Amino acid sequence: DAGVTQxxxxxxKTRGQHVTLRCSPISGHKSVSWYQQVLGQGPQFIFQxxxxxxxxxxxxxxxxxxxQFPNYSSELNVNALLLGDSALYLCASSLIRVTYEQYFxxxxxxxxx
Amino acid sequence: xxxxxEDPQALSxxxxxxxxxxxxxxxxxxxxxxxxxxxxxxxxxxxxxRSNEREKHSGRLRVTLDTSKxxxxxxxxxxxxxxxxxxxxxTDGETSGSRLTFGEGTQLTVNx
Numbered sequence: 001d002a003g004v005t006q007x008x009x010x011x012x013k014t015r016g017q018h019v020t021l022r023c024s025p026i027s028g029h030k031s032v033s034w035y036q037q038v039l040g041q042g043p044q045f046i047f048q049x050x051x052x053x054x055x056x057x058x059x060x061x062x063x064x065x066x067x068q069f070p071n072y073s074s075e076l077n078v079n080a081l082l083l084g085d086s087a088l089y090l091c092a093s094s095l096i097r098v099t100y101e102q103y104f105x106x107x108x109x110x111x112x113x
Numbered sequence: 114x115x116x117x118x119e120d121p122q123a124l125s126x127x128x129x130x131x132x133x134x135x136x137x138x139x140x141x142x143x144x145x146x147x148x149x150x151x152x153x154x155x156x157x158x159x160x161x162x163r164s165n166e167r168e169k170h171s172g173r174l175r176v177t178l179d180t181s182k183x184x185x186x187x188x189x190x191x192x193x194x195x196x197x198x199x200x201x202x203x204t205d206g207e208t209s210g211s212r213l214t215f216g217e218g219t220q221l222t223v224n225x
């Protein structure tokens with residue numbers, strides 16, 4: 001079975017631009033979470049979606065938004081990019097909404113110049 | 114802000130030696146997990162320990178949890194060069210649901 005997939009792998013954007021990151025969970029997994037990992041730090045929770053509804057949101061500005069589709073894939077959108085948004089964006093899927101083990105994708109490396 | 118702190122920040126050992134990493138957290142938890150990350154890539158789940166457990170083993174991994182001290186340790190026995198990676202602890206709590214709160218990580222280097 002395929003694991004969590006994310007696209008693109010790498011992305012370079014300019015300040016002020018908009019970016020969309022994509023994630024496909026493991027087949028059968030209905031919950032998707034997004035994390036931001038700045039270089040040298042641990043991941044920070046951004047969003048969780050379950051059954052296409054937002055179930056949790058971390059301490060991130062409104063420039064960050066996400067959605068989950070009927071096939072449980074998800075998009076993370078970031079508007080008005082700042083240099084500080086440069087990070088590895090990780091997607092994790094899990095079988096049910098409140099479950100313990102999350103499976104992470106390889107991440108999307110976003111560089112904002 | 115990060116829930117936990119890993120100690121040490123960096124650890125360098127020789128192949129065959131044991132590696133011990135520690136994690137402290139601040140609030141009550143339901144579970145504590147350890148993840149490995151190779152060179153800024155995705156996280157790999159290693160082991161989960163529930164708040165009512167004190168010790169857990171998986172292969173060469175041993176995890177302990179002391180909820181009174183709000184701390185955990187990860188022991189990797191007979192380390193290999195392939196164990197070189199960053200190791201993170203992550204907690205989920207009663208009020209945070211499945212949201213994971215990660216520590217800053219320990220960078221382990223195993224020299225052949």
